[in-house]
Amino acid sequence: MALTFTDLVEVDLDKLGTAVADWKKTVDSLKTAAENARTGMQAKSDSAQWAGVNATVTRGFIAKTAKEVSDLHAEANSIYQVLADGHPELVQLQKQVKDASGKDASALGVRVNDIGDGKVVCIFPHVRGDTDERTQEQLDAKRELENRINGILSHAAEVDASVARALRKSHGGDAHNAGHSTYESLNDAQAERALELARKGDKMSDAELQEFNRLMRFNGREKDGEFATEFYQGLGGPEKTLEFYAEMSIDGTSPDASKLRLNAMKDLQQNMGFALANATDPDTRNHLPASWGADFRRLGTQQIGWEQGQWNKPYGYQVLGGLLRYGNYDPRFLDPIAEHVTQLHKKDPYFFLNNKAPGQEDVYGFNPSGKLGSGNDPLNSVLEALGHSPEASEKFFTESPTAYNEDGTVKGGSPGFTSYLDLFTDENFDWTVDTNDTNILADEDKTKNALTFGPEALGHALESATTGRPYDDDAGDAIKHTQARADLVREIVDKFGEHPELIRHNENGDIDEESGALYGMRASLGDITAEYMGDFQRAMYEENSSSDMFPTFGQAAGLNPGHAQQFLSEVGQDPDAYAAITTAQQAYTTDVVDHVINGDGRSAASLDGQIRDAVAPGSAMAGIMSDSRADSIYKYHTASDTEFNESAAEKQKWVDRILGMGVDTVGERVPIAGTVLGWASEDIQESVMKSIEQDTTTEADAEAGAEYSDGRSGAIRSADEAVSRALVDNNDIDWKTAEAIKRAARTAAGISHSDGAQWNSESDAN
Structure with a gap:
């Protein structure tokens, strides 16, 4: 049964807070009992000179009892950690939904109606004598509030479900046997569940895929990076990450995929991208090792397969590009990849596109969003990544290029050009047609349109580099211009002037x-x-x-x-x-x-x-x-x-x-x-x-x-x-x-x- 708007608004979370405090006392008491059991009866039992029946039965009983006390402490601590994490999160979400449905709704003149199944609708109540005509601005504001409240409810439902699942696993269902799944945080339990679903690959049902997306969406962007890092480590490394994402994106964009499946894959692309940006940021408290960046570059020109006997295999960068399109990536991770991809494109603009299977049936390939290309040419993907990563894009366009070998390792000397702005604005630079649209070469209009994808992505990257904001961050305030950004603007104006x-x-x-x-x-x-x-x-x-x-x-x-x-x-x-x-x-x-x-x-x-x-x-x-x-x-x-x-x-x-x-x-x-x-x-x-x-x-x-x-x-x-x-x-x-x-x-x-x-x-x- 879904958590409803009424549930979240009316639940007394102070009782949960009291339960958290009680469990903390229980954990402390059991910790003392477990320590006493270990240093007391267990230690004495181990050092005693047992003989006869006592050597087996009594000693075994004491050891089992000491272990059971230790297991009880572990189980209690797991329950406490999960509740301690879940309680403040639910308190915050409850406050958000009360504010949204209270003062925000009142300011707009709308009423929030609970329609069950974790959803609400916002309506303008009829006032006698009113025409009930609304401006587009009013309708847009109502829709935004409705979506915001439903998003809060979805987040709360995910936290509630994760806590309940973790408590069940911690307890194990056996009243006579302590010691089952243990968690140091709610994130541990959520990452475990996300990985359970990920191991099903494209066999995930639509409902399971929706659950996976909720877990990734609400946890993958947390500032400490704990969930994101645990998830990607749990997948098994960079190559396993690419295999999983490739399998899912091809499944979700195939001609046989339902609209629901395709939309879920668009969400998965975004959610995994934001989580990867989080997990690869060296400044987060929990993050992946720097070797992940080097491994992705090594895999960039290697073919990735996810099915036994697979014939047509994409290159690593074709797959990775779909993830990079979403998230604000640290320059230490993104810029070497972006430079490597650009230099590979300069050397052979069709290296990646020639790997596209003839008669390929997927609609969007490794870019389920369908925005600016199918993802077969990773150049568009890394430019979009720079467009969402201001610090990385600024460094990319204002610092001297680093040369890379084909395997992604650093190469001595110059890559043959002095700046990426000069390279991309060279009249002889080759922009490719990256689309799975039908009859692309026979349709001049489609070809022209596809040839704008790369330049549009380049514009996004330059916009990010010069403003200090992701190019599509419409709500963001202005950020003062650094000298490097201002100098880049002058170069851009000089170039096109x-x-x-x-x-x-x-x-x-x-x-x-x-x-x-x-x-x-x-x-x-x-x-x-x-x-x-x-x-x-x-x-x-x-x-x-x-x-x-x-x-x-x-x-x-x-x-x-x-x-x-x-x-x-x-x-x-x-x-x-x-x-x-x-x-x-x-x-x-x-x-x-x-x-x-x-x-x-x-x-x-x-x-x-x-x-x-x-x-x-x-x-x-x-x-x-x-x-x-x-x-x-x-x-x-x-x-x-x-x-x-x-x-x-x-x-x-x-x-x-x-x-x-x-x-x-x-x-x-x-x-x-x-x-x-x-x-x-x-x-x-x-x-x-x-x-x-x-x-x-x-x-x-x-x-x-x-x-x-x-x-x-x-x-x-x-x-x-x-x-x-x-x-x-x-x-x-x-x-x-x-x-x-x-x-x-x-x-x-x-x-x-x-x-x-x-x-x-x-x-x-x-």
Whole structure:
């Protein structure tokens, strides 16, 4: 019977806490009794001169009694350890579910209903006179809360089941015989169960696979690494790990697999990946030996089989790549593997793909997620791994490469290139078609799409390296830029500013310009631009590096203005990149304007001039974005107005992140919305949406090279609104001065937007 929402909310866990304390006393008492039995009667029995019946019966009885007392202590200690671990975990989960179903649900105006079987549904109660119409934001928030509560219930059910199972095994079911399974922690029992299931391999039932996933999900990411390390050690080493994962992934992605099985395999891939990252981190309290990394590299070019008489065997790296795609890996483990795989690819781009069996029937192979390739080419996999591992990706792209032999051992000398950024952006670098999609070579569109997988993964890796966050960590706060990250951004901007053709995307057959191999990474380049908005705004009008008008977040990148403009021109043609840049630009400009008006040391007499300076760079970037958007739609035919407009809805994170970067600038002042981080966030996002929807031009205007009047109007309005926000709580500036400041902002925005659009048009003509 499943643990229900009502069970978890209403159970009195204080009683369990009392039981834990009682068992601790029992353990202490039995420890003393066992010690006394060992040093007392057992020792005397061993040293006595027995004769006759006593030599066998009595001595044996004493030995058995002493052992039974020791076994009782071991059993009691096992029960205590399991309960002691389970109790605080359940207390924490109970608090989480009470908070979620109480204050969180109340804030959303929803009611939490227990539907049994460990599930709840959240509903909006009907209020008389209410239309019951809900916004998408409200519906999304309700769904998130419902999923969160169900996740807590699932975790609690797993802890409850693990504790019950461990207690049964500790007791053994024999009232007259102590001494059965013993555990030093609840993790011991959970790892034991996970390994019991893993030994069944692809013979695990769907229910058992679900149980396995729960054990891995809720325990594999624990900070001390105990469960993850015990699990991987219990599998039998790196080769056995690869055999198990290969067997499971092929079973779960075969044409005969049900949707339930495939989804469970997607979960297994993630859960095992996160656990492997945990277990291979040398800084966790419990971790695998460093030899695991060397063994994985050795096995990378060896074929792995899991069935007797198996014909088609994948290489180790093809299998391992599926696990590496999930988890934040330590650079000491990941970087040597990533370097080795990259160098193998450079030597022979088709070494791994040629090992793919003809007519292979699996859908996703060793990458059940299906994202960015089937997993047959491990290069995509290690780039995705770097995309989730910021420290590893930063070192990978900023430190000198290490050469490796084919067996994964370190080789003396140079690998033949000086940086991985240079290697991957070489126009002659071979990107492969890594997919099991049908008729891939006969379908040009499928081939083109598959060729973007590698560059997109490269973008993710660079995004991680330059931001200090996993590329898909949308909720993460900004992390101050190190000099190494900022220098890497400058190298990226220089690379694509000098060679924009590498990321150009053209679908217009009338224009004799081929698409560059790397256009698939432009969305990530847009995120990098948004992250380094201060550096890009400095570059627009060549702001002095010592100026504090446009602060950078950490170390400055020192961008080349010409390269920055050309870089933006190409990157802005991607709808996602355009939206990220536009959103971050408006948020950053709003922050700069606020600092000018409300910051220390301002002078009312010169505010109009300072405001002109404050809005000019962002407006110039808006002009570049307007021109790039028109190029994408009318020149290269790679996107539509609808795609540009829809992409903006998902960029709220950049408003919050950019405002978070500005906390140091505005100090302790409490601005418009009440808190520094939440300052005018929704208002700015609404302004961004209006600007993006307004930033359009007709095909006739584009062909005539006309100015983008709608986009220009949007930039003017955005500047005016930035000033208005800053003035809301300011009582020191009179209305006449305020109007003068707004006028200055509008004028500067219009001129600078035209500047940016003109720069872009002129560069297009060259």
